[in-house]
Amino acid sequence: MAAEAATTSIDEGLNEDGGRWKDLDKLILRPGTIVGDNFEPGPELKENLMKMVRVLVVGAGGLGCELLKDLALSGFLNLEVIDMDTIDVSNLNRQFLFRFGDVGKPKAEVAAKCVMERISGVNIVPHFCRIEDKDISFFDNFHIIVLGLDSIEARSYINAVACSYLEYDSDGNPSDGIKPMVDGGTEGFKGHARVIIPGLTPCFECNIWLFPPQVKFPLCTLAETPRTAAHCIEYAHLIKWGEALKRAELFGISGVTYSLTQGVVKNIVPAIASTNAIVSAACALEALKIMTDCSKTMSNYLMYNGTEGIHSKMTAFDRDKDCLVCGPGILIELDISVTLSKFIDLLGEHPKLLLSKPSITHRGNNLYMQAPPVLEEMTRSNLNLLLFDLIGKIPKDIIHATGTTSINGKRTSCLRKLRVIFKGTAEDVTDMDTMGAVYRFVDKDNPEFWGYPVPKF
Amino acid sequence: MAEPKNKYDRQLRIWGEQGQAALEKASICLLNCGPTGSEALKNLVLGGIGSVTIVDEFKVEMNDLGNNFLVDASSVGQSRAKCVCTFLQELNDAVKAKFIQESPERLLETNPSFFSQFTLIIATQLLEDSILKLDKICREGNVMLVIARSYGLTGIVRISVKEHTVIESKHEHFVEDLRFHNPWPELKQFAESIDLNVVDPVIHKHIPYAVILIKLVEKWKEMHDGHLPLTRKEKDEFKHLIKSLMLDIDEDNYKEAIRASFKVCPEGIGSDLSQILEDGSAEVDFGSSDFWVMVAALKEFIANEGEGEFPLEGSIPDMTSSTEYYVNLQKIYQAKAEVDFLAVEQRVRSILKRIGRDSDAISRADIKTFCRNSRKLAVRRYRSIEDEFKSPATLELQKNLNDEEYSYTFGFYVLLRAVDRFAANYNRFPGLFDRRVQYSLKSSEVADDVHRLNSIAVGILNNLGFKAKTLYEDLVSEMCRFGGAELHAVAAFVGGIASQEVIKLITKQFVPVSGTFIFDGIEHKSQVLPI
Numbered sequence: 001m002a003a004e005a006a007t008t009s010i011d012e013g014l015n016e017d018g019g020r021w022k023d024l025d026k027l028i029l030r031p032g033t034i035v036g037d038n039f040e041p042g043p044e045l046k047e048n049l050m051k052m053v054r055v056l057v058v059g060a061g062g063l064g065c066e067l068l069k070d071l072a073l074s075g076f077l078n079l080e081v082i083d084m085d086t087i088d089v090s091n092l093n094r095q096f097l098f099r100f101g102d103v104g105k106p107k108a109e110v111a112a113k114c115v116m117e118r119i120s121g122v123n124i125v126p127h128f129c130r131i132e133d134k135d136i137s138f139f140d141n142f143h144i145i146v147l148g149l150d151s152i153e154a155r156s157y158i159n160a161v162a163c164s165y166l167e168y169d170s171d172g173n174p175s176d177g178i179k180p181m182v183d184g185g186t187e188g189f190k191g192h193a194r195v196i197i198p199g200l201t202p203c204f205e206c207n208i209w210l211f212p213p214q215v216k217f218p219l220c221t222l223a224e225t226p227r228t229a230a231h232c233i234e235y236a237h238l239i240k241w242g243e244a245l246k247r248a249e250l251f252g253i254s255g256v257t258y259s260l261t262q263g264v265v266k267n268i269v270p271a272i273a274s275t276n277a278i279v280s281a282a283c284a285l286e287a288l289k290i291m292t293d294c295s296k297t298m299s300n301y302l303m304y305n306g307t308e309g310i311h312s313k314m315t316a317f318d319r320d321k322d323c324l325v326c327g328p329g330i331l332i333e334l335d336i337s338v339t340l341s342k343f344i345d346l347l348g349e350h351p352k353l354l355l356s357k358p359s360i361t362h363r364g365n366n367l368y369m370q371a372p373p374v375l376e377e378m379t380r381s382n383l384n385l386l387l388f389d390l391i392g393k394i395p396k397d398i399i400h401a402t403g404t405t406s407i408n409g410k411r412t413s414c415l416r417k418l419r420v421i422f423k424g425t426a427e428d429v430t431d432m433d434t435m436g437a438v439y440r441f442v443d444k445d446n447p448e449f450w451g452y453p454v455p456k457f
Numbered sequence: 458m459a460e461p462k463n464k465y466d467r468q469l470r471i472w473g474e475q476g477q478a479a480l481e482k483a484s485i486c487l488l489n490c491g492p493t494g495s496e497a498l499k500n501l502v503l504g505g506i507g508s509v510t511i512v513d514e515f516k517v518e519m520n521d522l523g524n525n526f527l528v529d530a531s532s533v534g535q536s537r538a539k540c541v542c543t544f545l546q547e548l549n550d551a552v553k554a555k556f557i558q559e560s561p562e563r564l565l566e567t568n569p570s571f572f573s574q575f576t577l578i579i580a581t582q583l584l585e586d587s588i589l590k591l592d593k594i595c596r597e598g599n600v601m602l603v604i605a606r607s608y609g610l611t612g613i614v615r616i617s618v619k620e621h622t623v624i625e626s627k628h629e630h631f632v633e634d635l636r637f638h639n640p641w642p643e644l645k646q647f648a649e650s651i652d653l654n655v656v657d658p659v660i661h662k663h664i665p666y667a668v669i670l671i672k673l674v675e676k677w678k679e680m681h682d683g684h685l686p687l688t689r690k691e692k693d694e695f696k697h698l699i700k701s702l703m704l705d706i707d708e709d710n711y712k713e714a715i716r717a718s719f720k721v722c723p724e725g726i727g728s729d730l731s732q733i734l735e736d737g738s739a740e741v742d743f744g745s746s747d748f749w750v751m752v753a754a755l756k757e758f759i760a761n762e763g764e765g766e767f768p769l770e771g772s773i774p775d776m777t778s779s780t781e782y783y784v785n786l787q788k789i790y791q792a793k794a795e796v797d798f799l800a801v802e803q804r805v806r807s808i809l810k811r812i813g814r815d816s817d818a819i820s821r822a823d824i825k826t827f828c829r830n831s832r833k834l835a836v837r838r839y840r841s842i843e844d845e846f847k848s849p850a851t852l853e854l855q856k857n858l859n860d861e862e863y864s865y866t867f868g869f870y871v872l873l874r875a876v877d878r879f880a881a882n883y884n885r886f887p888g889l890f891d892r893r894v895q896y897s898l899k900s901s902e903v904a905d906d907v908h909r910l911n912s913i914a915v916g917i918l919n920n921l922g923f924k925a926k927t928l929y930e931d932l933v934s935e936m937c938r939f940g941g942a943e944l945h946a947v948a949a950f951v952g953g954i955a956s957q958e959v960i961k962l963i964t965k966q967f968v969p970v971s972g973t974f975i976f977d978g979i980e981h982k983s984q985v986l987p988i
Contacts, residue, residue, distance in 0.1 A: 022520040023942035025894045026609065030938045033898070033931035034979055042895075066949070069526045073492075073945035090466040093503055096548055118529045120522070188471050189957065189967060193981075225663060227783040228775050252784045270470035273500040274960065277953035285610075285946040285978060295610055298981040306957045307627060308835075308968040310614075312983040 021046070024075050027294045036293025045292055049075045050121075053291055056142040057081040058131060058158055060107040062271050063148025063184050065097045066280030068115045071146065072122040074288045080142070082127040082134070083108040094273035131157060136164070139179070146287055147183040148280065150269070152208075155183065159196065159204035160325050164398065166198045168328040168419070174199025182286050184279040188270040189306040193282035193298075195290065201300045202319045203326035210301075226251055278304060329398060329417030336422050340368055340390060341383040347401055353416060358403030362391045370403075388422055395425030468504055476964035477505065481551075483576040483963045484508040488561040488591075490541040492945050493607045494581035495527040496952030501959060502545045508553035509545065510575070513538040514560035524945040565590045573598030577959060581605045581952075582943070585877040592617050592842040601962050604842075605955035608876065609939020610978030611869040612951035615988075616839055616958060616969055620738075622748040623835040624827050625966045631833065634770055635790075637670045637721045638685055643789050648672050651782070653702055661704050665778035665786055666714035673698055673714075674721045685722050692718065709777040726767075726832065733834050734759075743813045750812070750819065751827045752834070754804035758797070768797035768828040798828045835968045840988050851922035853987035866975040866984040868932040871921070873975075875914040876936065883909075886941035898934070906937045935979075947978050 021028075028046045032039065055076045057067050060083035071079060085107050087098045097114040098107070108126035116124055127134070131154060139145070139161050149155055158181070165177035181196040183204070196203050226232050232248040248254070282302055289297045298314060305311040321327060330352055334343070340360065347355040360367040367382050367390055369375035382390060391397055399418045404411050469477055483506055487494045490513040498509055517532040517540055525541075532540040538556035546554045557564075561580070564571055565587060572578055572594050580591055580602065588604060595602040595617065602617040640648065648671040655661050677686055677695060686695035696715050703711045726734075733739070734756055738749045745753075759765060771794025773787055802824045806816040854867070879887050887906040890896065896903050907930075914928045954974060961969045972985045 017523075018519040020519045020523040022894065023524050023944055026888075026938060026940045026942040027944065029895045030940075031896075031898050032938050033934040070946050070949055073524055073526060089463045092464045093466075093468050093505070094500075096499060096503055099547070118526060120530045225778065225780050225783075227778060227780060251780045253780075269467075271467040272471060272957075272960075273503040274953050274957040277496060277500050277949055278957070281946045281949035281953060282981065285944075285950070286981075288946065295979050302981050306954075306961075306967070307629060310954060310958075310970040310974050310983075310985055312981070314980065314982050 021075065027288075028075070028292060032294065035295055036289065036297060039293035041294070046075070049288075049292055050077045052078075053143050054078045054080070054141055055287065056139070056145045057148065058145060058154070059083055059148035059150075060097075060111040060126075061085065061091065061148060061150065062094045062273075062276040063186065063280050063283075064107070065095045065111055066276050067146055067148050067184070067284060068097070068111055068124065069119075070280050070284030071287060072115055072119045072124075074284050076287070076291075077122045079112075079122065080125040080127065081108045081112055082129065082131055083111075084128070084130045094271055094276050096273070136161060139165075142179070144287055144291060145179065145181045146283055147181060148283075149183075150185070155204050156208075162196070163198045163203055163326040166326065168199070168331070172328040174328075180290050182283045182290070184283040186271065186275040186279050188272065189275055191275050191279040191304045192302060193279050193286065193304070194301040195286050195298055196300075197290070197297075198326045202317045203323060205325040206320040206323045207317050226253065229253060275304070275306065278306075324400070324415060324417045327417060329419045331419045331421070333421045333423055334387065336386065336388045336424060338387050339384055340387050343387050344368065344383075347403070347418075353401075354405050355401055355403040355414075355416065356405070358401040358416075361400045361402075362397070367391075367399075387420075391420075396421045465505060472960070472964045472966050476966050479964045480960070481505055481507050484510070484574070485959070486510045486512065486572065486575040486578045488512050488578065488580045489582045490525075490527070490537055491521075491582055491943050492525045492948035493605055493612070493943060493952045493955075494579065495525055495541050496949045497579055497581070497605060497956040497959070498541075498545060498952075499527065499548065500953060500956035502549050502552050502554070504960065505549060505551055506963075508555070509542075511538045511542050511554075511556040512559055512561050512564060513541070513556070514558060514563075524943055524948065526945070561591075562587050565594070569594045570598075572600055575600055577601040577603065577962060579603050579605060579955060579959065581955075582607075584880060585874060586881065589842055589846075596841060603955050603959055603962070605951050606873070607943050607948040607951045607976075608873060609936065609942050609944065610947060611873065611936075611939075612947055612976035612978070613870075613873055614951060614954045614958060614970070614974040614976075615842075616837075616962070617842060618837070618839050618962065621837040621839075621962060621965075621969060622746065623837075623965055623968055624748065624830050624833075626830070626833045626835045626968050627966055628833045632720060632724055633772065633774055634767065634832065635667060635720055635773065636766070636769070637667070637674050638723055639766070640671050641793055643793065644671065647785065647789055648675075658704055660779075662708045662710055663777065663779040663782065664710055665776050665782050666710050666717055667773065667776065667786055668782070669699065669702075669710065669714040670717065670721055673702075686718075687722060695721070713776055729836075730832065730834060733836055736836070741808060741812055745812065747819050747823065750808055750814075751801075751805055751824065753808050754801050755827075755831055757804045757808075758801050762800045763797070767831050768801055769794045770829050770832075771795070772829075794828070798825055801828050837969055837971060845988050849921045850987045854921060855923070864929060865932060865977045865979055865982065867986065868929050869936075869977065870973065870975050870986055871914050871917050871928060872910070872932065872936045874917050875910055876941070878913045878917070879910055882913075888937035888940035903937060907934050910937060947976070950978075951976055 025046070028049065029041050029043065031041050053076060055071055055078065057064055057071065057079060060081050064081060064083060068079060068081060087102045087105055087107055087110060089103055091098055092100065097111045102110045106128035108128050112124035112126035116122055145158060145162055147155060147158060162179045162181050165179045166174055167176040169175040178197060178199055182193070183196060184193045185191060195201060226235060226247070229248060232253060235247060286298055289295050299316045301315045301317050303313045303315065319326070344358055344360065347353050347358050357370050359369045366375060366379055368379045391399070397420055399420050400415060401418060402413070402415045404413050465477060485501060485506055485508070487498050487509060490511050502509060515537045517528045517535055517537045519533065521528050521537060522530060522533070527541040527544045528537065536556070536558045538558050542554045542556040546552070561583065578591070578595060578600055580588065583591065583604070592602060596619060604613070604615045604617065606613050636644065648668045651664055651668050653664065653669065653672055674685065677698065678684065686692050696718050699711060699714050699718060733752060738745065739752045739756060741750050741753045758768060769790065771791045773790050776783070802821065805819055805824055809818050810816045876886055887910045888903070890902055911928060911930065911933045914933060915925065918925050918928065958969050961967045970985055972987045974985050975983060977983045
């Protein structure tokens with residue numbers, strides 16, 4: 001159908017959707033002068049957008065509800081949404097897909113159903129669970145991930161998952177597996193929308209400092225010298241419920257109310273419909289631009305503040321070249337026969353690493369820990385096992401090593417990201433053999449120990 | 458409504474019961490319920506706005522299903538106003554939702570008094586000509602007007618209100634008025650009752666930094682002919698003075714004192730605030746608003762009892778301290794704030810009497826709120842649309858034209874007006890050719906439209922006082938590509954911004970945008986242009 005349509009111009013009202021996408025068509029079917037590098041307008045692009053592209057929306061709360069609507073009406077007709085929460089009465093002032101009768105039901109399911117009922121042709125698969133409960137392969141299905149979350153931890157997790165698809169060529173340039181993300185967040189009249197294209201733009205971890213740590217009161221203040229209502233509430237939360245008010249009276253502190261108690265204990269942030277709408281719309285528009293190239297993509301972090309006037313500021317943040325999550329890491333090619341113990345020795349000899357006493361982790365599992373003694377003892381038996389077996393016979397994966405190395409003559413502890421490829425497996429990248437920057441770990445007795453080229457000591 | 462309080466919990470944390478009550482009293486009229494208008498209204502209905510009236514003449518067509526969530530397949534052929542209204546009602550049954558199937562343009566001609574019944578009008582997707590008429594009507598009827606429009610990847614939000622005054626501007630990063638440089642007798646006495654040389658280390662590290670600073674400023678002034686530490690060098694010396702009294706480098710209260718040492722020098726009032734005090738409206742008469750009556754009282758207070766200071770806010774920031782010291786300190790600040798408030802109240806009452814109004818016309822609670830926020834007052838005045846067009850703020854705009862970083866937004870500002878002139882001349886938007894969507898940039902009809910639009914834009918530019926012969930050509934071409942499209946994501950953004958400004962105008966909290974907001978959907982470098 002696409003090929004046929006491509007030869008004739010599309011006539012509004014005569015095409016199969018009866019002019020339904022008349023407005024969107026202007027952006028998707030027409031050539032433009034300020035567009036993305038790979039923009040190829042036409043019916044094929046439209047067909048891809050509506051039939052091929054699969055989007056994962058993480059979160060079905062204030063942002064998630066808006067996102068599902070905005071994405072569906074931007075032509076993304078294949079969506080999935082994941083959220084572990086159920087609907088609460090206090091959601092109803094902004095999460096417009098839910099009604100009083102829905103209180104207690106899973107957000108993802110109600111949201112998906114509501115949008116599918118209103119927008120014909122859209123298909124939304126809900127997942128009522130934590131993102132961590134999904135197998136990593138779950139994320140293989142999606143071309144783009146849009147985040148509507150309120151937690152730093154969840155963002156970090158998804159970011160790591162998306163970045164794990166990233167592959168680098170031997171020059172350390174991203175070559176494949178780019179899974180873009182769009183991330184939104186709001187608090188009161190403020191919010192942000194950002195685009196993360198792993199390998200090309202900063203990932204969430206590259207500028208994690210943008211998210212300030214949450215306020216935590218020192219325990220001694222709470223116990224001995226409380227001064228504010230928040231201190232009394234936090235104390236009661238830690239020690240015993242119902243004592244907050246009594247305690248405040250005892251110390252002559254006013255202001256302990258139910259509303260504040262909820263705010264302090266659950267770290268509830270104020271939330272309104274308009275800010276969620278603004279931030280989600282920005283995210284959905286960027287998703288459309290990323291997937292179709294119909295216009296430029298934002299670069300790369302939009303901050304919005306509506307408290308005094310309308311402040312909308314775009315900042316192009318830089319990547320952290322040494323980012324452990326989205327950086328290339330150091331490529332290491334190994335024989336399947338390498339044991340963990342040998343691998344550790346190799347890290348000490350590798351000219352780019354010179355890591356002494358490294359501890360090794362793989363996907364959060366400790367393979368070998370130098371300290372503390374308990375962990376050392378627990379992991380010691382791994383030393384004689386094959387690394388290939390230890391990481392579950394995955395031909396190519398990321399391994400992290402923590403140890404000390406010498407930087408400018410000074411011993412410094414460091415964490416290194418290693419891209420390990422096992423020779424002779426399906427994933428062995430043969431064309432890399434000729435590349436200069438590849439170091440292949442084989443056997444020490446082998447004259448070609450360092451692969452090609454032979455490094456000079 | 459089972460539990461309205463609970464339902465609005467997350468927003469009450471922002472604008473409080475008073476803000477919510479203002480919203481629930483407001484009546485809003487929306488002109489045209491395409492996605493921009495529908496989305497703006499949706500956000501307000503969710504928040505519990507009092508009543509909404511939708512004016513729209515169209516019947517739902519297929520293309521509405523592609524950009525408007527508030528209609529669905531079963532709506533095709535029915536009144537768009539009715540369908541949107543029905544869905545909005547479903548969102549919140551506490552809101553009174555009505556609709557009128559009528560063209561806003563016709564209503565402007567036949568029944569201009571219709572608009573005066575509302576608190577605020579949200580006008581969406583209206584053309585220049587109608588906006589000019591509507592603005593006049595709204596100004597005459599004292600109805601607030603918010604204009605919103607989405608067009609391809611751009612859009613605009615513009616407020617038109619003669620004057621908007623804000624007491625609760627909710628400024629962030631505001632330095633509290635703590636009077637370290639000039640403590641009143643009770644505060645001075647309290648500071649004097651505490652010995653900084655106390656030997657007990659536990660007491661020493663629980664002396665609040667307010668007390669440390671008050672005592673040390675006093676000491677500093679004695680050593681420096683009554684002057685405050687003003688220069689960088691003096692400020693550093695002052696910090697050293699604080700440091701020298703530490704018993705231990707880990708004393709949090711002293712560390713806080715060093716960090717807060719800049720607070721010993723009064724900030725002085727900003728230009729916005731001094732403009733309010735000097736504003737002609739502060740010369741009050743019978744017709745003056747409560748806000749200006751209170752400003753007049755504030756001026757009198759500062760000149761008399763205040764001895765040059767604003768009324769004290771009365772709150773103090775959290776600081777390392779024993780509970781006893783902290784609570785006592787808080788009480789001293791609160792007591793002074795109460796004294797100042799009573800003085801201002803008395804002045805308000807006598808001014809009211811003087812101008813021939815009931816001396817109790819302004820409530821105590823309102824005066825109290827005013828006193829607590831007297832250093833954060835804000836006033837916004839918006840020129841009429843007609844004035845903006847007739848005598849543009851050329852000099853201010855010139856700055857934006859030279860700003861490379863924001864080149865698109867100024868172009869869009871001109872082009873959004875140019876497409877309306879184009880439509881007035883050719884009875885269609887540029888880039889709309891019969892029913893066809895696809896086109897080639899090289900075709901003569903496209904080139905013609907780009908050329909025509911560019912000439913109109915240059916005409917507007919020249920009227921604005923710019924001598925440019927052409928506008929950024931790629932942008933003109935993009936504008937033709939948009940062909941008047943109302944994309945949902947852009948509409949949701951622009952409508953979202955409009956609804957947020959409406960909330961600020963109605964709750965009289967936070968500060969609405971000062972100029973014309975131009976949305977740049979290409980690079981997301983949106984900007985506020987001076988009116």
